Amino acid sequence: MSRFDGYFLRQLLVLFGFFTLVLVGVFWITRSVSLFDRVISGGQSAMVFLEFTALSLPTLIRTVMPMAIFAASVYATNRLSRESELTVMLATGSSPWRLARPVLLFGLISGLMMGAISLYLRPASVLQLEQRQQEVAGDVTAQLLNEGEFLHPADGVTVYIGSIELDGTLNDVFLSDRRDPAEPVTYSGTRAFLVRGGAGLNLVMLDGMALRYDTGTRTMSTTLFQDVSYDISSLTRGGGMLKRSLQAIPTVDLILDRDSISEVEEYSVGEMIEELHQRFSWIAICIAVALMGFATLMLGGFSRFGLWPQILTAFTILVVLEGIRGVIAPVVIQRPELWWLLYCPAILGIAVSTAFLAVAGRPLARRKDPALAA
Known part of the structure; x- marks a missing residue:
């Protein structure tokens, strides 16, 4: 790894941590207001509120991580372009493909973090949260007050x-x-x-x-x-153990024990397949959004005013990919054999990023294009 790669990667990781912290804080405040009112008015202590909040953090972090990755990639690339650092690297002969190497590494690192959260931490936290909610619901004293x-x-x-x-x-x-x-x-x-x-x-x-x-x-x-x-x-008696939600079932059980889960907890095969591959698709999405933010901004030339048209384009593509994910999920539930469709948004994002890098690597061809010149 060259010094520029290390410098760019550090910028991406620092900005990723900053945006994750900000987004988690904003979403946490929004959700905690209603949770605090519900828990405290239910006769529970502030410690129960803090416990519920901590158990909901993995789900919240998984939700905001792709947005934080995209924001870090766009912000870092825009800043390097505005300060002419990318221009200097391109002038020395580095291609957009070469400059994308730290971004790809950043996507892989964030994907590993997403894998730990999506495959292990979130199911474990959701299961513990549901058990604690059942215990609190069985506290008659709190319910009556x-x-x-x-x-x-x-x-x-x-x-x-x-x-x-x-x-x-x-x-x-x-x-x-x-x-x-x-x-x-x-x-x-x-x-x-x-x-x-x-x-x-x-x-x-x-x-x-x-x-x-x-x-x-x-x-x-x-x-x-x-x-x-x-x-x-x-x-308080006779409540029994509530049925686990799909989000609370461990990933290993979804892979190896689907028949037992379907028989005991009455989930369909399509629901289990969709939940399993949805967890893995979050990893691919991290790589796709990191490359998307960088590749789209590489289409623009140097400008002291920034790359706002390219930023808006990248954001629009991100919204479209998220919309596609929402449409695909019900299809997979109905037809589990089409599980590979869940990876299409990430594959499409990587393919679009590759195309943008290919176009960015041929500036002369872009200049000859009358439409682009106009």
Whole structure:
């Protein structure tokens, strides 16, 4: 590797780190506002919010990495062109193909990082996040501590709490238990407390009324009470393990154990094939967007005002490639044998970059073109 290659590669890596940090920060702030409100209002601590945020980072980083790679490639190439460094290298006899070598190496390095995230870190983080979400959803105490909302901690159970005081007193409590269709019961109390005993958690309601409806005789009985205890610990039982999402299934299982996954978790072969090759296609996309940002800007000549037309062209091509990816995914789900289509956007991007470098390497031919000269 020559000194220029090392210099260009360092520029690309530094800018890639900067743009990744900025984009992750912007997307994280956007998403964390709703997540923070949902977690905190659900009675959970700030540590749970931080844990959920950390587990969602691999997914967020995978989303922004191609944009950061493209931005780093475009920005570094534009700066080197504006400062005449690329012009000097071209004048010394270096071809655009030769100058693209550090960009290709940058794409390969970022592709390896993307591979580690897409193939391993993201599935593991999504699986852990789903397990923690299930544990939080099973925390009845946190579920009940939402004032002014009708909550459904279990099938057939509805709870409403008017307000919660600082000392933990629950005011204007309503509880409807319809799990026994033959005899649904409804409780209402002016005040209530959550009391944890040795056997579980109880909701103690004071100064209220219980309505019990007998569907057999079609009669309703009313009971006034000074205090009554209702066992809510049973609401956490019987949840079982939720089915994993496709994003949470390890890559090795998608390769070697598709039959078992399809039988137990009821995913179609097309869905599993699409998810598997989608993970690998992210690696190829990293290489394609790095070359695309460099090759498109090499079409322009030296200008103190920058290469904004070429930058706009590169961005447009990137949007088109992303649109193609969105169209291909449903096709692969319906017809798994067409899995190779998922790699077409990356292949098309590399092919367009190759064509642009070939055109950039023949400036005389471009000058002879009347349309380009005009």
